[in-house]
Amino acid sequence: MSRMCEVCTTLGSSAKSKVRRILIAERIVALCEDHAKTAQDAEPSSVPALRELYAEPSGRRSLLSRRSPLDRRVFPARPEGRRGSDGRRADDC
Numbered sequence: 001m002s003r004m005c006e007v008c009t010t011l012g013s014s015a016k017s018k019v020r021r022i023l024i025a026e027r028i029v030a031l032c033e034d035h036a037k038t039a040q041d042a043e044p045s046s047v048p049a050l051r052e053l054y055a056e057p058s059g060r061r062s063l064l065s066r067r068s069p070l071d072r073r074v075f076p077a078r079p080e081g082r083r084g085s086d087g088r089r090a091d092d093c
């Protein structure tokens with residue numbers, strides 16, 4: 001399932017343009033083309049700076065949530081591959 005623009009979903013609108021994923025510090029943020037352009041122009045260095053960029057028009061809250069769904073592509077793959085079962089090995093006593 002594709003992700004929606006995080007700012008547009010908070011506003012209650014559906015973005016018709018393509019969603020881009022942008023890495024800011026340790027978080028991947030999904031933004032539509034318009035919001036991604038704004039973020040690239042501002043060049044925020046941290047997630048709180050990005051949240052300040054997308055503040056409510058008539059309030060103090062940010063349109064970008066503090067938490068994002070975990071995106072595994074940020075973390076490198078395990079060098080040993082997937083974990084084995086938690087059972088005993090054949091040579092254990």
